[in-house]
Amino acid sequence: MSRVRVYELAKEAGFKSKELADKLIALGYPIKSHSSTVDEATAAEIRRKVFGSGTIEVGEERITVRKKPAVVRTKVTTVRRRSRAEKEETARKAEEELLAAQASLEEEKAAAAKERVAEPEVREESEAPAVTPEGETTEAGAAPEAVEGTPPAAGAEQEPASAPEVPAGAGEVAGKGIREEDPETTGKETGGSAQPIAEEPPVQPARPEVKRAKGLARVVGKVDIKVEPERPRPQRRTGRLQAGGAPAVADAGPGPAARPAGKGKGKKKSVVDAGGDNGFGKPRKKGGRKGRKVDFSRGDEAEFVRYRKKKKKGGARRDKTPSAPVAETKAIKKRIKVFETITVGDLAKRMGVKASEVIAQLMGLGVMATVNQALDVDTATLVAADFGYEVEQGMTEEIEIMQLQEQEEGGEEQPRPPVVTVMGHVDHGKTSILDAIRKTDVASGEAGGITQHIGAYHVQASSGGVTFVDTPGHAAFTEMRSRGAQVTDIVVLVVAADDGVMDQTREAIAHAKAAGVPIVVAVNKIDKDNADPERVKRELGEFGLIPEEWGGDTIYCETSAKRNIGIDELLENIQLQAEILELKADPSRKARGTVIEAQLHKGRGPVATVLVQEGTLRVGDYFVAGLYSGKVRSLTNDRGEQVREAGPAMPVEVQGLSGVPSAGDEFVVVKDEKMAKSVSASRQLKARETELASASKVSLDNLFEKIAEQEVKELRIILRADVQGTLEAFGQAAEKLSTDEIRVRVLHEGTGSITENDIHLAAASDAIIIGFNVRPTVKVKELAEREQVDVRSYDVIYHALEDIQKAMVGMLEPTYEEQVIGTAEVRETFQVPKVGTIAGCFVIDGKIERNAGVRVLRDGVVIYNGKIASLRRFKDDVKEVQSGYECGIGVENFNDIKVGDHLEAYTMIEVEATL
Numbered sequence: 007m008s009r010v011r012v013y014e015l016a017k018e019a020g021f022k023s024k025e026l027a028d029k030l031i032a033l034g035y036p037i038k039s040h041s042s043t044v045d046e047a048t049a050a051e052i053r054r055k056v057f058g059s060g061t062i063e064v065g066e067e068r069i070t071v072r073k074k075p076a077v078v079r080t081k082v083t084t085v086r087r088r089s090r091a092e093k094e095e096t097a098r099k100a101e102e103e104l105l106a107a108q109a110s111l112e113e114e115k116a117a118a119a120k121e122r123v124a125e126p127e128v129r130e131e132s133e134a135p136a137v138t139p140e141g142e143t144t145e146a147g148a149a150p151e152a153v154e155g156t157p158p159a160a161g162a163e164q165e166p167a168s169a170p171e172v173p174a175g176a177g178e179v180a181g182k183g184i185r186e187e188d189p190e191t192t193g194k195e196t197g198g199s200a201q202p203i204a205e206e207p208p209v210q211p212a213r214p215e216v217k218r219a220k221g222l223a224r225v226v227g228k229v230d231i232k233v234e235p236e237r238p239r240p241q242r243r244t245g246r247l248q249a250g251g252a253p254a255v256a257d258a259g260p261g262p263a264a265r266p267a268g269k270g271k272g273k274k275k276s277v278v279d280a281g282g283d284n285g286f287g288k289p290r291k292k293g294g295r296k297g298r299k300v301d302f303s304r305g306d307e308a309e310f311v312r313y314r315k316k317k318k319k320g321g322a323r324r325d326k327t328p329s330a331p332v333a334e335t336k337a338i339k340k341r342i343k344v345f346e347t348i349t350v351g352d353l354a355k356r357m358g359v360k361a362s363e364v365i366a367q368l369m370g371l372g373v374m375a376t377v378n379q380a381l382d383v384d385t386a387t388l389v390a391a392d393f394g395y396e397v398e399q400g401m402t403e404e405i406e407i408m409q410l411q412e413q414e415e416g417g418e419e420q421p422r423p424p425v426v427t428v429m430g431h432v433d434h435g436k437t438s439i440l441d442a443i444r445k446t447d448v449a450s451g452e453a454g455g456i457t458q459h460i461g462a463y464h465v466q467a468s469s470g471g472v473t474f475v476d477t478p479g480h481a482a483f484t485e486m487r488s489r490g491a492q493v494t495d496i497v498v499l500v501v502a503a504d505d506g507v508m509d510q511t512r513e514a515i516a517h518a519k520a521a522g523v524p525i526v527v528a529v530n531k532i533d534k535d536n537a538d539p540e541r542v543k544r545e546l547g548e549f550g551l552i553p554e555e556w557g558g559d560t561i562y563c564e565t566s567a568k569r570n571i572g573i574d575e576l577l578e579n580i581q582l583q584a585e586i587l588e589l590k591a592d593p594s595r596k597a598r599g600t601v602i603e604a605q606l607h608k609g610r611g612p613v614a615t616v617l618v619q620e621g622t623l624r625v626g627d628y629f630v631a632g633l634y635s636g637k638v639r640s641l642t643n644d645r646g647e648q649v650r651e652a653g654p655a656m657p658v659e660v661q662g663l664s665g666v667p668s669a670g671d672e673f674v675v676v677k678d679e680k681m682a683k684s685v686s687a688s689r690q691l692k693a694r695e696t697e698l699a700s701a702s703k704v705s706l707d708n709l710f711e712k713i714a715e716q717e718v719k720e721l722r723i724i725l726r727a728d729v730q731g732t733l734e735a736f737g738q739a740a741e742k743l744s745t746d747e748i749r750v751r752v753l754h755e756g757t758g759s760i761t762e763n764d765i766h767l768a769a770a771s772d773a774i775i776i777g778f779n780v781r782p783t784v785k786v787k788e789l790a791e792r793e794q795v796d797v798r799s800y801d802v803i804y805h806a807l808e809d810i811q812k813a814m815v816g817m818l819e820p821t822y823e824e825q826v827i828g829t830a831e832v833r834e835t836f837q838v839p840k841v842g843t844i845a846g847c848f849v850i851d852g853k854i855e856r857n858a859g860v861r862v863l864r865d866g867v868v869i870y871n872g873k874i875a876s877l878r879r880f881k882d883d884v885k886e887v888q889s890g891y892e893c894g895i896g897v898e899n900f901n902d903i904k905v906g907d908h909l910e911a912y913t914m915i916e917v918e919a920t921l
């Protein structure tokens with residue numbers, strides 16, 4: 007469904023964006039700012055309720071107009087103006103009244119129509135001929151203008167005229183005309199003037215009509231119906247005939263169109279012309295003799311022919327013809343797709359403007375930004391609007407994904423097994439309990455059984471199935487949650503009866519509570535002599551985990567993993583808790599789940615353990631997992647068996663990914679490969695944008711810029727090597743690379759592989775990591791990528807030193823050297839108002855470049871040094887002018903140029919720094 011931005015709505019109604027946004031917020035619409043979007047239905051409601059009229063009506067009017075007389079349009083315009091001020095209720099009332107009066111009005115209309123005759127018919131194309139008794143012009147003039155929305159001449163007149171008596175009436179009358187086809191419009195129109203209508207519906211209509219009739223009559227008169235088959239107009243016009251007014255209305259917009267009509271000259275300018283101009287924008291050739299004109303028999307196109315006639319008077323007209331339609335077209339073309347963010351530089355590039363202009367615009371909005379700073383969609387929308395661009399949020403596929411399940415015709419939801427995470431303090435028996443539970447698995451035969459290779463497994467106990475997520479530590483639980491993944495239905499909190507509540511017990515409670523997951527307590531090690539389950543209950547009671555026997559709702563189980571006591575009860579209680587939760591899923595849908603863990607397998611490529619949470623995952627399904635996509639090549643269950651499918655709450659290892667997703671990433675089956683790839687690509691693009699948006703860390707590649715920006719002259723290194731000897735050798739050699747300008751410092755060193763802590767340290771201290779004969783694991787690599795830490799591996803010390811040296815050269819302040827690129831001789835000077843002196847030159851040597859620096863030499867003496875402000879060949883701005891050509895040169899902030907001066911252009915070139 008298409009969405010409309012609030013500022014667009016504001017623009018439609020002539021409101022200020024912010025004003026409207028505030029108003030809507032006050033009215034409780036779900037928007038945050040004027041750049042927020044609303045769906046079409048809400049937009050329509052806003053138009054109706056807040057504006058009292060709106061685009062919708064306009065659109066409908068257009069249609070109406072085609073069939074109706076120009077008059078109708080005029081009214082529309084009127085309506086709009088009023089409606090803003092008016093309130094809903096009034097509008098409604100008015101509408102009712104109008105409808106009631108409509109019948110009688112119809113009659114009057116018919117009468118009036120006779121007078122106007124010409125108009126409608128003309129529009130109707132061929133039938134029209136008979137129509138125009140009066141003049142050609144008139145109706146056209148009236149109609150289009152009216153349409154424009156601007157109070158067309160006719161409209162304007164009408165209102166005032168009727169105002170004294172029944173202001174509303176006028177509106178209504180008009181409305182009626184319109185309403186016949188467009189009840190909604192009517193309502194709005196009426197809105198403002200509802201009351202009067204009620205009083206004298208029949209009479210008023212007459213007035214306005216008459217007026218229009220006049221105008222129309224005039225216009226009509228001008229059209230010579232002596233048909234003389236004209237060259238048919240191009241197709242585009244076709245269909246506009248009726249629209250003759252219609253298009254104009256919509257497009258032309260208020261101002262211009264109205265004018266002609268209003269003026270006495272209206273006669274000559276036929277509405278038609280106006281319409282034509284508006285519609286096509288292009289001036290017609292004059293030339294037609296007044297007398298002959300349209301060949302109505304031709305239909306739409308013929309009508310347009312009339313436009314040409316108009317031309318005569320129309321010089322001015324054309325100018326006036328506003329080309330709203332054209333504007334619309336442009337707007338549609340000038341769209342920029344932005345994912346969550348876009349950097350200032352990118353935005354400027356896509357709009358074809360300088361980044362500095364965008365930055366200036368942002369400053370105007372009170373946002374101080376640099377070129378590399380990322381702007382969110384809302385801000386980008388605001389800025390882009392100032393440059394005539396529209397920002398579109400590039401999340402189509404994402405939205406499609408989100409809607410995928412909603413759209414899907416699902417079957418019945420069925421109960422599904424609970425997903426359980428076991429938590430607790432160190433050594434309280436988590437592993438032992440899980441082992442004991444696994445042994446209860448009735449599905450395990452003598453061979454096979456749960457292999458626990460995949461981070462989660464399903465146990466089919468006699469009391470029912472349970473899926474355990476077996477990721478190490480509380481951190482995994484938190485990390486998943488931090489990614490928005492909620493896979494756990496129930497937490498089993500293991501507390502040793504002989505030890506009671508400890509640090510990690512408290513931590514586990516906090517995690518579970520934060521996730522809103524119910525806790526089942528397993529008081530373990532009850533076989534021990536010093537076991538004191540009651541104490542555990544008391545202590546846990548302080549955290550709100552009140553046992554059922556004490557009136558609370560927390561389920562407690564006393565277990566001994568060692569002696570296999572209470573394990574079945576624990577499983578039964580888990581089922582009990584699951585029943586309370588009424589866990590259900592629809593296995594008939596496309597699968598959706600969460601990545602529990604993923605890795606790059608040597609032989610099998612990227613593999614991910616996915617917990618299916620909804621639907622059924624099948625071999626051959628196309629899917630998206632985090633940033634990656636793929637097609638399920640094979641599914642392996644927790645027993646190491648190949649399976650064809652996996653239903654809700656089933657953990658399964660998936661092969662066929664294009665990359666290694668992260669734990670907690672959402673896994674969604676999509677309809678086809680195209681969608682999978684497209685979503686994956688857009689997510690990766692988005693991720694890159696986000697990455698760019700965050701400040702980049704130092705690396706050997708960007709060292710120079712980094713240091714130049716921060717004026718830091720230190721390269722920090724974290725060293726890792728397979729042997730101590732390498733560390734020492736390299737450490738000393740690297741530090742010896744230090745110069746007066748750049749210091750090389752080994753921040754930290756150690757033997758063994760590169761660890762996550764190294765990455766964190768490097769990230770925190772803006773260091774790079776160098777490893778000798780050691781490589782980071784996939785996980786560490788991922789972390790390094792996330793943290794943007796430059797990790798480099800070498801096997802030869804010399805290569806590493808060489809790289810560092812290169813980077814250091816980059817760090818040196820670059821030096822610039824001036825290079826003269828050309829000389830021009832001033833042959834003439836021109837004074838250009840508001841610009842200053844322009845030197846008419848002849849390039850005698852080299853070339854002159856637009857962005858070059860320039861020295862003004864008089865008799866060999868430099869009298870000014872600055873920049874070239876403008877460089878032109880004849881009337882065109884050019885980038886450069888070669889020797890042997892003439893050109894005009896303006897020097898920035900310098901006007902004292904004299905004939906005979908030499909202008910020496912030069913550029914600064916960077917000279918590579920060396921140590």
Ligand SMILES: Nc1nc2c(ncn2[C@@H]2O[C@H](COP(=O)(O)OP(=O)(O)OP(=O)(O)O)[C@@H](O)[C@H]2O)c(=O)[nH]1
Binds near residue numbers: 567
């Ligand atoms: N007596 C007795 N000892 C138990 C019981 N459950 C576990 N243990 C012992 O407690 C010790 C720790 O058990 P684990 O299952 O490794 O505890 P854990 O919570 O998984 O420990 P971490 O993995 O280090 O967090 C082991 O020596 C177990 O044999 C029990 O029910 N009774």
